Amino acid sequence: MKQISEAILMKQPNIKRLLVRRVLLSLAAFAALTLLFTVYANVMTEKAAEGRIYVGVIDSVRHNKAALLLGTNPLNRQGRPNSYFTNRIMTASRLYHSGKVDYIIASGDNHTALYDEPTAMRDSLIAHGVPAERIVLDFAGFRTLDSVVRAKEVFGCDALTIVSQADHCARALYLAGANGIEAVAVAAPLRAGRLVRMRLALREWLARDKMMLDIWFGKKPHFLGSKIELPEIREIPVE
Numbered sequence: 183m184k185q186i187s188e189a190i191l192m193k194q195p196n197i198k199r200l201l202v203r204r205v206l207l208s209l210a211a212f213a214a215l216t217l218l219f220t221v222y223a224n225v226m227t228e229k230a231a232e233g234r235i236y237v238g239v240i241d242s243v244r245h246n247k248a249a250l251l252l253g254t255n256p257l258n259r260q261g262r263p264n265s266y267f268t269n270r271i272m273t274a275s276r277l278y279h280s281g282k283v284d285y286i287i288a289s290g291d292n293h294t295a296l297y298d299e300p301t302a303m304r305d306s307l308i309a310h311g312v313p314a315e316r317i318v319l320d321f322a323g324f325r326t327l328d329s330v331v332r333a334k335e336v337f338g339c340d341a342l343t344i345v346s347q348a349d350h351c352a353r354a355l356y357l358a359g360a361n362g363i364e365a366v367a368v369a370a371p372l373r374a375g376r377l378v379r380m381r382l383a384l385r386e387w388l389a390r391d392k393m394m395l396d397i398w399f400g401k402k403p404h405f406l407g408s409k410i411e412l413p414e415i416r417e418i419p420v421e
Contacts, residue, residue, distance in 0.1 A: 252344065339412070
């Protein structure tokens with residue numbers, strides 16, 4: 183019995199080392215798979231967006247019935263005006279005033295009474311000369327997936343002009359294609375420091391991972407609801 187007990191004690195360190203090795207190998211394999219998946223998601227997203235994002239150009243953008251203006255917080259972390267928000271508003275209003283869209287769907291988060299992206303976008307668009315009757319509010323744009331899918335399923339848009347910053351536009355375009363929407367995008371200017379850009383780039387890479395998983399597993403918007411028809415705009419003939 184004493185010899186058996188000693189043999190067991192001698193084997194315990196080896197067993198512990200083996201378990202540690204297996205855990206480390208498993209973690210390494212998981213990290214490698216995650217990295218490969220992230221590369222795949224980003225390559226596929228960028229490939230889908232090739233030639234479909236217009237940067238600083240309005241004239242060559244085709245006409246669509248509606249622009250999908252993706253929401254963000256009007257204020258940054260310091261409580262000052264958010265340049266992401268301001269530049270999206272300016273880009274969307276330029277599209278409207280250039281006759282490239284008839285309506286602007288202001289789609290954003292309104293999860294509490296104190297946080298209301300769509301209303302903030304509407305007020306800012308009106309301040310930029312866009313008529314209130316041409317602005318459609320989507321209060322259930324909790325995520326990009328919700329905004330894109332609802333644009334088709336609720337507002338009946340089989341074609342869209344998406345407005346956001348370039349990286350976000352690429353993800354929205356991939357979602358549009360996955361849901362049978364013929365879309366182009368106009369990238370709003372991006373003005374941010376290097377550290378902010380790096381943080382947002384990392385966030386966007388991870389968001390694309392989640393997007394792929396959502397598509398593969400058939401993720402649906404939080405809410406759909408009744409359809410809302412966007413009336414046709416008839417041009418007044420020039421006499």
